[in-house]
Amino acid sequence: MSTTKWAIDPTHSTVGFKVKHMMLTNVSGKFENYDANIVTEGDDFTKSNIEFSADINSIDTRNADRDNHLKSADFFDAENHPKMTFKASSLTKIDNENYEIAGDLSMRGVTKFVKLPAEFSGLMTDPWGNTKAGLNISGKVNRKDWGLNWNSALETGGVLVSEDVKLDIELQLVKQ
Template sequence: MSTTKWVIDPTHSEIGFKVKHMMFTNVSGKFSKFDATIEAEDSNLENAKIEFTGAIDSVSTGNADRDTHLLSADFFDAAQFPEIKFSATSFTKINEGEYELVGDLTLHGVTKSVKLAADYGGLMKDPWGNTKMALALEGKINRKDWGLNWNSALETGGVLVSEEVRLNIELQFLQQ
């Protein structure tokens, strides 16, 4: 069986995350420089090779001071660890259109397995005849598992930044 290769369409994709701030509001961020590929034997993506890399210095939360802090040694330490990587180990069908994506996430010099819920949007031809594929991914990770430990206690109890990070990723791929 032949292998089909897919490359990310960055203009129609978003790598986003949310973290609770002061225990009661969410701060959203995203990475604007990234690359992803899929190599699959068929369009259902089971047993597909899925790879992702993102540039840590492209993180944006809409606040320059906060972004500078995120790039520092307190958090991502972008000078020492300039990239985030993900490599799939399985893509398993749960129900029609619903999958579980499991893979190794490398961040801040640490590699750990993560599980993400995947909504497979299927295939579509764009107006120019290109075949596109859509995936929406959601999941949660604990930033401390990757050594992102910085925090500050609040006078009222609790902490400034939640340990839990919610991932919200929208991907569009172009068939090669």
């Protein structure tokens, strides 16, 4: 069977996350610069090779001071570890829409195997004749597993930043 290469459509994709702040509300952020190498057998995403990377220096939480702190050695240490990467080992179909993506997530020089829920929205042809695919990846990871340990205790109990990071990744892919 022939292989198909896919590219991320950056105008219709977001690589985002949320973290609980002061145990009250979620702070949202995203990475502005990212890329992927995605190859499937035909159009079958369960038979795929997926490699993804995001530029840590492109983190955006709509607060420059917070972004700079996240880039610092307290968190991502962007100077020494400028990329976050994910290399999928499988994309398993659970039912018609739900999948599980598994693979190695690397940040700050640490690589951990993760399994994350994914939703595959299928294939569609846009008005200009391009074949598109939609993939939503969610789930959560514990940031301390990758050495992102900084925190501050609150006088009222609890901590300033949750250990759990909720992922919110929307990818619209274009067949090349």
